[in-house]
Each structure stands twice: as structure tokens, then as C-alpha cells.
Amino acid sequence: MVHGRVSRLSVHDVRFPTSLGGHGSDAMHTDPDYSAAYVVLETDAEDGLKGYGITFTLGRGTEVVVCAVNALAPHVLNKDLGDIVGDFRGFYRQLTSDGQLRWIGPEKGVVHLATAAVLNAVWDLWAKQEGKPLWKLLVDMDPRTLVSCIDFRYITDVLTEEEACEILQQSQVGKKEREEQMLAHGYPAYTTSCAWLGYPDATLKQLCSEALKDGWTRFKVKVGADLQDDIRRCRLVRNMIGPEKTLMMDANQRWDVPEAVEWMTKLAEFKPLWIEEPTSPDDILGHAAISKALAPLGIGVATGEQCHNRVIFKQLLQAKALKFLQIDSCRLGSVNENLSVLLMAKKFEIPVCPHAGGVGLCELVQHLIIFDFISVSASLQDSPSN
Ligand SMILES: C[C@H](O)[C@@H](O)CC(=O)C(=O)O
Numbered sequence: 001m002v003h004g005r006v007s008r009l010s011v012h013d014v015r016f017p018t019s020l021g022g023h024g025s026d027a028m029h030t031d032p033d034y035s036a037a038y039v040v041l042e043t044d045a046e047d048g049l050k051g052y053g054i055t056f057t058l059g060r061g062t063e064v065v066v067c068a069v070n071a072l073a074p075h076v077l078n079k080d081l082g083d084i085v086g087d088f089r090g091f092y093r094q095l096t097s098d099g100q101l102r103w104i105g106p107e108k109g110v111v112h113l114a115t116a117a118v119l120n121a122v123w124d125l126w127a128k129q130e131g132k133p134l135w136k137l138l139v140d141m142d143p144r145t146l147v148s149c150i151d152f153r154y155i156t157d158v159l160t161e162e163e164a165c166e167i168l169q170q171s172q173v174g175k176k177e178r179e180e181q182m183l184a185h186g187y188p189a190y191t192t193s194c195a196w197l198g199y200p201d202a203t204l205k206q207l208c209s210e211a212l213k214d215g216w217t218r219f220k221v222k223v224g225a226d227l228q229d230d231i232r233r234c235r236l237v238r239n240m241i242g243p244e245k246t247l248m249m250d251a252n253q254r255w256d257v258p259e260a261v262e263w264m265t266k267l268a269e270f271k272p273l274w275i276e277e278p279t280s281p282d283d284i285l286g287h288a289a290i291s292k293a294l295a296p297l298g299i300g301v302a303t304g305e306q307c308h309n310r311v312i313f314k315q316l317l318q319a320k321a322l323k324f325l326q327i328d329s330c331r332l333g334s335v336n337e338n339l340s341v342l343l344m345a346k347k348f349e350i351p352v353c354p355h356a357g358g359v360g361l362c363e364l365v366q367h368l369i370i371f372d373f374i375s376v377s378a379s380l381q382d383s384p385s386n
């Protein structure tokens with residue numbers, strides 16, 4: 001039973017100098033310092049449990065997110081945890097509808113990243129008080145309670161609360177077996193760690209051969225800055241991993257729409273499963289055009305790590321703009337909003353392959369994707385997450 005009144009919210013600016021080694025670099029983020037706005041919630045409960053929540057940021061961006069978290073703090077402080085999670089939809093809406101802060105959103109950008117950090121901490125505290133990891137808290141929750149955490153505003157044209165409940169009800173079949181499967185074998189993953197854009201070929205080769213030895217079968221390569229470099233690097237990786245293993249490419253929003261099609265046509269010989277973020281994350285119709293053009297080449301479009309909210313995901317799905325949907329545990333408004341996107345993806349039969357390239361993201365998103373497999377999608381087809 002959840003209990004306690006939130007007595008303290010602290011937020012820390014945590015940064016790692018990853019840019020020094022080119023770790024995490026891509027065609028748009030050439031000097032990323034992996035960072036996080038790190039929120040800690042304390043309550044007056046005697047158990048002494050704390051809720052920890054983060055949002056992923058890069059370097060100086062963290063300062064701005066920390067300010068936004070502090071601006072949201074009054075919504076959480078002195079609130080009863082039972083009241084928060086008892087009306088989680090209302091609490092989500094309270095945070096995202098702050099009459100002064102929503103002007104700098106709404107439900108997007110810095111203020112939404114801050115919302116994610118705060119709500120991630122609330123979910124963490126709830127799970128800890130229940131004595132379960134987050135995925136298990138979600139898996140064990142009855143469908144009605146689960147959907148009561150979701151704000152359906154702006155998405156009822158594609159997913160109503162009733163439909164969401166039906167999806168969850170239908171997926172009750174085989175749930176126990178899928179949970180056992182996850183506990184025994186885990187969730188399939190891919191690696192991006194061999195082929196950040198700032199790595200010289202020698203590093204790429206060494207990391208790729210180590211990853212092969214470690215048993216990795218799916219590899220993502222950063223592309224988009226220079227075509228000749230991309231051809232050389234993709235050839236190198238494809239030759240090392242062989243024709244059977246999976247290769248993905250990620251352009252991190254570098255191209256215009258026609259450029260994306262042209263560039264990927266030249267990289268098609270390396271047989272990528274997907275091209276990730278080929279263009280602006282806001283360009284829904286652009287993604288749709290790229291998807292249509294690349295489908296005959298067997299290349300799907302993946303996107304989502306910088307997708308602002310459920311509304312943009314809704315439109316990407318409606319426009320058939322993506323073949324792989326990449327939720328991000330800290331970009332959307334935490335678990336609450338991610339639940340709505342998982343359910344929409346199920347309705348459109350699009351596999352979810354979470355984004356996790358960033359500090360803390362792998363640790364967070366594994367809870368969402370394990371829940372997705374057990375309680376929503378019930379499928380591992382086309383679902384490698386990193
Ligand atoms: C800046 C980040 O490292 C970004 O490149 C991560 C990413 O796009 C991914 O993992 O995918």
C-alpha cells in the first residue's frame with residue numbers, strides 16, 4: 001500500500017565527460033557529454049524509501065532542465081503519495097497543464113523532460129513501496145488501474161480508454177508464460193556502442209570484434225555526416241558481422257527528405273534493417289515520404305527518441321511514417337505517457353524498439369519493454385532494443 005507525504009524534492013546536475021572519447025557521438029551531436037537531471041523524492045514515511053528519477057540530457061542542457069524540475073516541485077511537495085497514484089491521470093494532467101509552465105511546452109521540450117524526471121521518481125517510489133521492480137508493478141496491475149494512469153486527451157480518435165482495456169484484457173492469455181520467458185532469457189537487444197560517429201576505424205573494428213565475441217547479433221552504425229565515410233564504415237561493419245547478422249543505421253535527423261532517400265539508396269547495399277531519425281523529428285509527412293520511398297529497398301524507418309509526445313506518435317502511426325517505434329523513457333512524460341504509446345503501437349501493429357542510447361536509459365526502458373512484451377504486444381518479432 002502506497003503511503004507517505006512527499007517531504008523533499010532534490011535535483012542534481014550529473015554529467016560525464018563522454019565527449020572526450022567521442023562516446024555517444026552522432027551526425028548532429030558531435031560533442032555529447034552524457035548527463036542527467038537526477039531527481040530524488042523523500043517522504044515522511046518511516047520506511048525511509050526514496051524515489052529516484054532521471055531524464056537524459058547532454059552537458060549544459062542539464063542546467064536548464066534542473067531549473068524546470070525546480071519549477072515543477074510545488075506540484076509534488078507535501079502531496080500524499082497515495083493521492084498522487086490514486087489519481088495518476090489527474091496528477092499527470094496537473095503537471096502538464098500548469099497554467100504558466102505549459103506555455104513553454106506544452107508537453108514538449110525542457111518542461112516535458114522535467115516532467116519525465118519527476119514522474120519517473122514517483123513511479124520508482126511506488127514500485128519500491130510495493131516491493132517490486134517497476135515492470136512487475138505494471139505487469140501485476142489490473143487493466144482498469146493501468147489505464148487510469150493514462151491521459152487520453154488528444155488521442156481518443158485512435159485509442160479510447162475502453163479499447164486500451166480490451167487490448168490489455170486480450171493480452172492476459174499467455175502472460176504467465178511470457179513472464180517466465182523474460183525471467184529465463186531476458187529481452188533481445190542490439191548494440192550501438194561499437195560505431196559512434198566520432199570513433200576512428202581502428203576503434204570501430206576492435207569494439208565490433210569484441211561485441212561479436214560477446215555474442216551480439218545486432219549492430220547499429222551512426223551515419224549521415226559524410227557519404228563516403230558512411231560507405232566505408234558500413235562496409236567495414238557488414239564485412240565483420242557477415243550477411244546474416246542485423247545492421248541498423250542512425251542519422252540523428254541530419255537530412256532533408258529527398259537527401260535521406262538519396263543517401264539511403266546508396267547505403268542500401270549494406271542491407272540495413274532500418275534508418276533511424278532520417279529527418280526532423282517533427283516532420284511526420286517527411287517520415288512518411290521516406291518510409292514509402294525506402295520500403296521497396298527493404299529499409300524501414302525507425303524514430304521516436306526525440307518525439308515530443310503521444311500526439312506526434314499518434315500521427316506518425318496514422319501516417320504510416322514508421323516501421324519501428326522507438327519510445328524513450330525520459331522524453332515522454334514518464335511511464336504514464338509511454339503506456340499510451342505502447343498501446344497505440346499495438347493497435348497499429350507496429351513493433352516497439354526502445355531508444356536507450358544515453359545515461360540511465362537502458363536501465364529505465366527495460367522495465368517498459370518487458371512490460372510491453374508480457375502485457376501488451378505479446379511478440380518479440382522485429383523487436384531488438386538497445
Ligand atoms: C547523443 C546520443 O548518443 C544519440 O546519438 C543516441 C542515439 O541516437 C541512439 O542511441 O539511438
Ligand SMILES: [Mg+2]
Nearest residue numbers: 250276277305
Ligand atoms: Mg538514435
